[in-house]
Amino acid sequence: MTRDIPGDLWKRLTSTVGLVVTGHDGTTNVMSAEWSYFVNKQPLYAAVALGPRTASRRRLEAAGEFSLTLCAEDQAALADFAGSFSVTDVDKTSSDLVRLGTPEVTATPWVTGGVLAVECRLRRTVPLPAHTLYVGEVVAAHLPDDPARPLVKHGGMHTLGAPAPRTAVVAAAQLRPDGTLRVAATGPATETAPMWQVTLQPPDGPPIPLGMHAPSSHGDLLTDIPLPPETDRSLLPAHHVLVARGRATRGRAAVSVEASPAGHHRTPDEATLPGAAR
Structure with a gap:
């Protein structure tokens, strides 16, 4: 370097x-x-x-x-x-x-x-x-x-050569100040399985299903998911989120924690809306 x-x-x-x-x-x-x-x-x-x-x-x-x-x-x-x-x-x-x-x-x-x-x-x-x-x-x-x-x-x-194939889901996950889990993902388009399946994987123990979620107007995933009441949020940074769609290789992301500085109010132009950062 x-x-x-x-x-x-x-x-x-x-x-x-x-x-x-x-x-x-x-x-x-x-x-x-x-x-x-x-x-x-x-x-x-x-x-x-x-x-x-x-x-x-x-x-x-x-x-x-x-x-x-x-x-x-x-x-x-x-x-x-x-x-x-x-x-x-x-x-x-x-x-x-x-x-x-x-x-x-x-x-x-x-x-x-x-x-x-x-x-x-x-x-x-x-x-x-x-x-x-x-x-x-x-x-x-x-x-x-x-x-x-x-x-x-x-x-x-x-x-140009052949189109670059998209075979994998790419995901990110963030614990928000209101306690919900924001999950974002992109992946290859599919007509047979358009829904996104989200799972929370603890470091030890069985996976926790977080449901099926509809795609955005762009076909991506951007959703805030309420966590099960028994979830210990202090332990979430040790968890991973798994996102699956169709036959694509599932995406995996660590859970980050969103800071909430005093006096800061997020506005729609801070990419809090689906597609706002495109």
């Missing part, structure tokens, strides 16, 4: 490669932007981080708008090309691989063939020590007729 920060640490990031199109002075340019993300849901905002020597910075600022295409896995060659040359070197839109779609809301075309493309109006410019973050509001979206698989940047460019 070291506190030194490697100069290429940023390459450990995993992201979808973006193609940013800008229009200025009657010309159109397309460039690759590895750091392209959605950064707000409502309204939907997209952000791209551009380096200090990027000619598209002044073009984007002058136009006040841009388009962003998130590349599909068969656009690796195009992403490499668009990131290897500047608009001051050559008109990259002359390449056969650059196929531009007609904008619907802005004046900026967009690259077709990606996972999706969005037209954006510039809403924020955030100067960083080297890069500049441009945040745009999505005003139009273009989706392919057939869903495409994304091109992934993680050092080099990669395609």
Whole structure:
């Protein structure tokens, strides 16, 4: 372990490669932007981080708008090309691989063939020590007729493998100041056994069933369970909670104890409601 920060640490990031199109002075340019993300849901905002020597910075600022295409896995060659040359070197839109779609809301075309493309109006410019973050509001979206698989940047460019299977329940448990046991769990979706089974396991002795519980609107479990009257709450930190659902590997959690500082009142935005921390 070291506190030194490697100069290429940023390459450990995993992201979808973006193609940013800008229009200025009657010309159109397309460039690759590895750091392209959605950064707000409502309204939907997209952000791209551009380096200090990027000619598209002044073009984007002058136009006040841009388009962003998130590349599909068969656009690796195009992403490499668009990131290897500047608009001051050559008109990259002359390449056969650059196929531009007609904008619907802005004046900026967009690259077709990606996972999706969005037209954006510039809403924020955030100067960083080297890069500049441009945040745009999505005003139009273009989706392919057939869903495409994304091109992934993680050092080099990669395609996605098989979906990561979810085979296990993950659980947490906390004794609340009112004496109830809060249990949270996630796990693979199941139609045949949607209910969650919760059991309290003492360090010695038989398990104590705590009932079957309905999933939240997200399919997860977040519930406060009254404990049996005979439960010695002082011994609960030595217990474990077991959560089962269908055929998934059951989840196991130690029981933590929630502190209740004097004068502190929890409010709904402190994640006391199901889904509040999403």
